[in-house]
Amino acid sequence: MGSLFRSEPMCLAQLFLQAGTAYECLSALGERGLVQFRDLNQNVSSFQRKFVGEVKRCEELERILVYLAQEITKADIPLSEGEVSPLAPPLKQVLEMQEQLQKLEVELREVTKNKEKLRKNLLELIEYTHMLRVTRTFVKRNMEFEPTYEEFPSLENECLLDYSYMQRLGAKLGFVSGLIQQGKVEAFERMLWRVCKGYTIVTYAELDESLEDPETGEIIKWYVFLISFWGEQIGQKVKKICDCYHCHVYPYPSTAEERKEIQEGLSTRIQDLYTVLHRTEDYLRQVLCKAAESVSSRAVQVRKMKAIYHTLNMCSFDVTNKCLIAEVWCPEADLHELRRALEEGSRESGAAMPSFLNTISTKETPPTLIRTNRFTEGFQSIVDAYGVGSYREVNPALFTIITFPFLFAVMFGDFGHGFVMFLFALLLVLKEDHPRLTQSQEILRMFFNGRYILLLMGLFSVYTGLIYNDCFSKSVNLFGSGWNVSAMYSAGPASEERSGLALWNASTVRHSRVLQLDPSVPGVFRGPYPFGIDPIWNLATNRLTFLNSFKMKMSVILGITHMTFGVILGIFNHMHFRKKFNIYLVSIPELLFMLCIFGYLIFMIIYKWLAYSAATSREAPSILIDFINMFLFPANEASGLYPGQAYVQRVLLAITVLSVPILFLGKPLFLLWLHHGRGCFGVSRSGYTLVRRDSEEEVSLLGNQDIEEGSNQEARCREVTCEEFNFGEILMTQAIHSIEYCLGCVSNTASYLRLWALSLAHAQLSDVLWAMVMRVGLRVDTTLGVLLLFLVIAVFTVLTVFILLVMEGLSAFLHAIRLHCLLLSSKFSDDNGAM
Amino acid sequence: MRMLSDPCATGTCTAAPASLTCIPLGIPASAMTAHSFALPVIVFTTFWGLIGIAGPWFVPKGPNRGVIITMLVATAVCCYLFWLIAILAQLNPLFGPQLKNETIWYVRFLWE
Numbered sequence: 001m002g003s004l005f006r007s008e009p010m011c012l013a014q015l016f017l018q019a020g021t022a023y024e025c026l027s028a029l030g031e032r033g034l035v036q037f038r039d040l041n042q043n044v045s046s047f048q049r050k051f052v053g054e055v056k057r058c059e060e061l062e063r064i065l066v067y068l069a070q071e072i073t074k075a076d077i078p079l080s081e082g083e084v085s086p087l088a089p090p091l092k093q094v095l096e097m098q099e100q101l102q103k104l105e106v107e108l109r110e111v112t113k114n115k116e117k118l119r120k121n122l123l124e125l126i127e128y129t130h131m132l133r134v135t136r137t138f139v140k141r142n143m144e145f146e147p148t149y150e151e152f153p154s155l156e157n158e159c160l161l162d163y164s165y166m167q168r169l170g171a172k173l174g175f176v177s178g179l180i181q182q183g184k185v186e187a188f189e190r191m192l193w194r195v196c197k198g199y200t201i202v203t204y205a206e207l208d209e210s211l212e213d214p215e216t217g218e219i220i221k222w223y224v225f226l227i228s229f230w231g232e233q234i235g236q237k238v239k240k241i242c243d244c245y246h247c248h249v250y251p252y253p254s255t256a257e258e259r260k261e262i263q264e265g266l267s268t269r270i271q272d273l274y275t276v277l278h279r280t281e282d283y284l285r286q287v288l289c290k291a292a293e294s295v296s297s298r299a300v301q302v303r304k305m306k307a308i309y310h311t312l313n314m315c316s317f318d319v320t321n322k323c324l325i326a327e328v329w330c331p332e333a334d335l336h337e338l339r340r341a342l343e344e345g346s347r348e349s350g351a352a353m354p355s356f357l358n359t360i361s362t363k364e365t366p367p368t369l370i371r372t373n374r375f376t377e378g379f380q381s382i383v384d385a386y387g388v389g390s391y392r393e394v395n396p397a398l399f400t401i402i403t404f405p406f407l408f409a410v411m412f413g414d415f416g417h418g419f420v421m422f423l424f425a426l427l428l429v430l431k432e433d434h435p436r437l438t439q440s441q442e443i444l445r446m447f448f449n450g451r452y453i454l455l456l457m458g459l460f461s462v463y464t465g466l467i468y469n470d471c472f473s474k475s476v477n478l479f480g481s482g483w484n485v486s487a488m489y490s491a492g493p494a495s496e497e498r499s500g501l502a503l504w505n506a507s508t509v510r511h512s513r514v515l516q517l518d519p520s521v522p523g524v525f526r527g528p529y530p531f532g533i534d535p536i537w538n539l540a541t542n543r544l545t546f547l548n549s550f551k552m553k554m555s556v557i558l559g560i561t562h563m564t565f566g567v568i569l570g571i572f573n574h575m576h577f578r579k580k581f582n583i584y585l586v587s588i589p590e591l592l593f594m595l596c597i598f599g600y601l602i603f604m605i606i607y608k609w610l611a612y613s614a615a616t617s618r619e620a621p622s623i624l625i626d627f628i629n630m631f632l633f634p635a636n637e638a639s640g641l642y643p644g645q646a647y648v649q650r651v652l653l654a655i656t657v658l659s660v661p662i663l664f665l666g667k668p669l670f671l672l673w674l675h676h677g678r679g680c681f682g683v684s685r686s687g688y689t690l691v692r693r694d695s696e697e698e699v700s701l702l703g704n705q706d707i708e709e710g711s712n713q714e715a716r717c718r719e720v721t722c723e724e725f726n727f728g729e730i731l732m733t734q735a736i737h738s739i740e741y742c743l744g745c746v747s748n749t750a751s752y753l754r755l756w757a758l759s760l761a762h763a764q765l766s767d768v769l770w771a772m773v774m775r776v777g778l779r780v781d782t783t784l785g786v787l788l789l790f791l792v793i794a795v796f797t798v799l800t801v802f803i804l805l806v807m808e809g810l811s812a813f814l815h816a817i818r819l820h821c822l823l824l825s826s827k828f829s830d831d832n833g834a835m
Numbered sequence: 836m837r838m839l840s841d842p843c844a845t846g847t848c849t850a851a852p853a854s855l856t857c858i859p860l861g862i863p864a865s866a867m868t869a870h871s872f873a874l875p876v877i878v879f880t881t882f883w884g885l886i887g888i889a890g891p892w893f894v895p896k897g898p899n900r901g902v903i904i905t906m907l908v909a910t911a912v913c914c915y916l917f918w919l920i921a922i923l924a925q926l927n928p929l930f931g932p933q934l935k936n937e938t939i940w941y942v943r944f945l946w947e
Contacts (some may be wrong), residue, residue: 004902376902398902402909410917463914467921477946482870482925483932485943509936517931527870528925530878531918539942540932550924557920606923613927620929 004376004398006576007391008331010366015342017315017324017355023091025345025355026308031087034338035328036367040316049313057098058306064101065299071108072292075285079296086297089305090348097298104291111287115280122273123212127179127222128250129266130207132259134224135177135252138203174235175228176242178249179207182221188245192227195237200229226252329366335359365391376401378453386821394572396824403562404816405453409460410558411758411812414766415471417804418461425454457813467532468759472800473766475538479529483536487523488515514541519614544760551756553605559752559819560598563745566823567591585666589659594745596652596659601627604641611642663738668731675725748822754815762808769799872926879918887911 013035017025029035041049072079089097180188189202204225212219225247229238242249253259315326330338338357346354368391372380376397382404383389383397412418428451447454469475488504504515519525529535533550537543567590574582604623612620621641630649640646777785777792890911891904934942 005905373899398905399909401902402906402913406910406913406917464917467917479870481942481946484947485934485939486947509939512936514933514935515939516933519928519931524931525928528872528875528922530870530875530922532921534925536932536934536942539938540934542930542933546928546930546932550921553924554917554920558916561916609923609926611927612929614929614931617929 004370004372004380004395006393006395007368007370007389008333009392010329010369011332011335011359012362012364012366013328013330013335013338014358014360015326015328015355016318016358017326017342018346018353019322019324021346021349021355022312022315022324023308024349025342026311027087027304028341028345028348029338030304030308030311032337032341034334034341035330037311037314038327038329039314040325040327041314046313050317051309051312054309055306055313057094058302058309061098061101061302062299062306064105065295065302067105068101068108068288068291068295069299071112072288072295075288077285077288077292079292086301087304089301094305097301101298104287108284108287108291111280111284115277115284118273118277118280122270122277124248125266125270125273127211127248129263129270130209130211130222131177131179131224131250132253132263132266134205134207135226136259137205138226173228173230175226175252175254176235176238176249177224177226177252178242178247179222179224180204180245180247181213182206182223184245185223185225188225188241188247191241191245192238195241196229196234199231199234200227200238202227331369367391368393370395370397375452378450379404381449382453382817382820383824386824392576394569394576396569396820399565399569400820401456404820405456405460407558407562407755407819408457408812408816409464410554410755411815412457412461412762412809413464413468413470413759414473414762414804415462415465415476417472417766417800417808418458418463418465420458420801421454421805421809422458422462425451425458429455457809468763469533469535469538470763470766473763473770475533475535477535479531481536482526482529482534483517484524484526485517488517488521516542520617525614547763548756548760551759552753555752555755556598556749557602557605558755559749560594560602562752562819562823563748564591564594564599567594581670582667585662585670589663589666590741592659593656593663593742596656598745598749600630600649600652607641660738660742663741664735665731668727668734671730672725672727675727744822751822752819754819758808758812758815762804762812765808766804769796769804773799872922875922879915883911883915883918887915 015025046052069079185204189204192200192202202225204223207222207224210219210221227238229235239249253262311326312324315324317323318325328338335357342355342357368389370380370389379401380395380397383395383400389395409418428448432451465471489506503521509515517524533547537546540546567587570590571583571587574580574587601623604626608620608623623641626640626645630653773792773796777789777796780788887908887910890907894900894903894907
């Protein structure tokens with residue numbers, strides 16, 4: 001069997017690395033991905049480990065690289081992702097790289113800061129220009145009113161007339177001008193009026209262009225205002241209010257010449273600034289472009305370096321402090337590779353003494369390694385999502401490759417939909433190496449990762465669709481239906497009652513809306529349709545009656561087969577871990593329990609299919625009632641399915657009832673007998689085993705799982721001399737397992753009925769979609785019908801894809817996973833493993 | 836379907852037109868023959884038996900041999916079981932399909 005059947009045998013190895021060569025050796029090991037390191041310094045906090053300084057350095061480099069990457073993406077320069085991931089840099093290069101990166105960062109920060117300053121400056125100048133331009137129009141207006149200085153008194157209150165008039169004539173006219181944000185204009189004006197009591201005139205106009213606010217960077221509307229006031233104190237109040245409202249105030253030129261001068265000066269300065277800014281931006285871009293080439297590969301290198309240092313932190317120094325010792329788990333098949341990698345690393349760093357390894361034997365449970373290729377990876381990840389298998393346990397993923405798509409297909413069973421799904425998956429598989437697919441985001445990534453699963457699901461759905469005879473809810477008649485309508489017609493003109501059979505003639509058919517074919521009439525039923533469900537059922541009104549019966553029985557048969565298979569896989573586990581007694585005391589009673597009840601149910605189903613036909617249909621007993629009566633022992637023993645049924649059922653029931661206590665008590669009693677009668681095995685106990693046993697006990701008690709795993713019991717047996725044989729605990733765990741198994745048998749069998757339920761739902765949805773959408777388009781006869789059909793097909797396709805394929809597909813996928821979890825949880829595996 | 840029922844409404848249903856050899860959909864006139872049970876069983880048992888039992892011998896040696904053999908056997912078992920259930924369920928039907936009278940005319944006209 002391939003390595004997918006069980007996880008690989010692993011061994012514990014000690015690596016002795018020379019201090020100088022440790023880095024290179026680990027780099028070589030890391031590239032190959034062979035081993036899993038064990039942390040030997042668990043009780044040391046991460047700040048006290050040996051290589052903390054190096055790790056900090058790596059993190060600093062990472063920070064710089066992240067900053068660089070951010071700046072690069074902000075400037076819209078594409079980051080080049082290299083094809084080959086580079087090796088970790090040798091120690092000599094690290095310092096150089098660090099200097100380079102730090103210099104780059106400093107430069108970048110400086111240039112960016114300068115650029116910001118320049119931009120701010122530029123904005124101010126632009127605002128000033130605008131302000132000057134707009135206030136010119138104010139002043140132009142005001143110029144007309146200039147002679148009416150004396151009109152101002154009319155604005156005043158009468159009582160204050162004398163006093164303030166004198167004062168005003170002596171005061172100077174001052175101007176404050178600037179820009180203010182649009183939202184604050186009203187409040188600003190009101191505040192000015194309240195504070196200055198009309199000693200100011202505010203003129204403002206909206207600026208046509210929106211400028212950028214230098215603080216927040218948003219583009220907003222500005223208003224240019226001009227405040228004319230008299231007096232120093234007013235002037236100060238006005239200035240304070242301007243500050244308060246965050247106005248940008250600019251000096252107002254008093255004469256027209258001054259204004260012109262300032263404007264010219266401003267325009268030259270703005271030109272200069274533009275040039276400088278352009279140059280700066282170009283330079284920045286250049287720097288970023290150059291950095292972009294190597295940023296991603298540098299990032300990978302730094303990450304690898306950090307990983308190496310983390311791993312080095314897990315090693316311990318030996319007594320002489322010259323050599324690092326690392327303990328690794330390595331698959332036995334790869335020991336040779338490991339040695340070669342160590343040699344290569346030592347060679348590269350030019351060490352005098354090569355590093356070597358040494359395997360040590362241990363009682364600990366190694367981690368579970370299962371090698372997958374890209375095809376099996378998807379299925380393995382589905383199984384692992386439930387729980388990682390224990391070391392050297394049978395791996396259910398091997399069988400899940402087929403059973404999962406098959407159970408999905410039973411629930412999805414439609415030829416057309418399955419074919420579309422198959423085509424989609426084929427597209428994903430063939431375009432595997434397309435870069436856009438490998439880097440896509442969440443949802444498409446999930447579909448991409450499961451492309452092989454989708455492929456198989458589509459294939460099996462095609463097959464089950466053919467058997468269900470369902471293609472976009474229509475049936476295909478390939479071999480000719482087994483039901484013959486003509487035979488229902490009687491030969492003579494009047495309807496006859498020939499030996500109790502009602503036959504038809506033309507008038508009966510015309511007058512009755514529905515008529516049922518009777519298989520007991522000779523010639524009506526001509527034999528079963530050779531492949532799948534007969535197409536005539538698609539045209540029948542009592543289609544669901546037949547299909548429900550068929551699908552329910554099918555679900556039960558498939559379910560019981562699946563569960564029995566699970567128990568048989570458990571037998572493989574017991575044989576591997578050399579626990580023969582488990583087979584006799586646990587697996588056989590389990591099998592007997594399941595088969596005597598549910599196997600018998602299958603037998604009844606098949607017997608009824610074979611033995612009863614239309615002629616005897618009136619006496620055909622209901623299987624469900626019979627099955628229930630098996631347990632109830634009703635007073636009147638009605639004639640059963642076959643002669644001698646009562647006797648057979650009693651025997652089966654007896655076997656079942658007997659197997660339950662064996663399941664409960666067999667294993668604990670046997671182990672007790674071993675403990676007392678056989679004595680211990682005299683195997684020395686090592687420190688590892690003690691630690692392991694405690695944790696395993698906890699895990700097996702916490703998780704409500706099967707204890708058909710090896711090491712627990714084995715450890716217990718070996719602990720016999722030194723440790724108390726905890727009979728109560730074994731009994732309890734076995735009792736829990738047995739109850740879970742027995743009750744699980746019944747409930748899981750019923751749970752498999754979801755195969756029927758979902759396939760019914762799918763068929764009905766499909767039917768409704770056809771009847772409501774497609775038929776509407778196909779019924780219209782006129783030329784308008786062609787256009788309508790076009791539209792209808794579009795709607796039909798969209799709805800098919802989204803509702804039937806995506807929604808139903810996901811639903812069936814979920815339920816198929818649920819069924820597999822049922823299998824895994826209670827039948828055979830003990831998921832204690834670590835990856 | 837409505838169009839097809841019109842000639843039948845005149846009451847000449849019993850005269851199955853002999854000119855129906857040009858039946859659309861290409862269903863042969865041998866649709867009249869009965870379906871045997873033994874033949875499909877033999878055919879499909881051989882087919883899936885070949886895949887499930889003989890197939891594993893032809894899988895080339897390589898790292899994936901075990902996986903491919905398991906896949907073949909599992910596929911054969913699952914698919915054969917599924918087909919077997921389908922045909923056994925229809926072997927001795929206890930009741931027949933209930934058809935609308937239009938469907939009866941159509942089926943009679945087209946399939947027989």
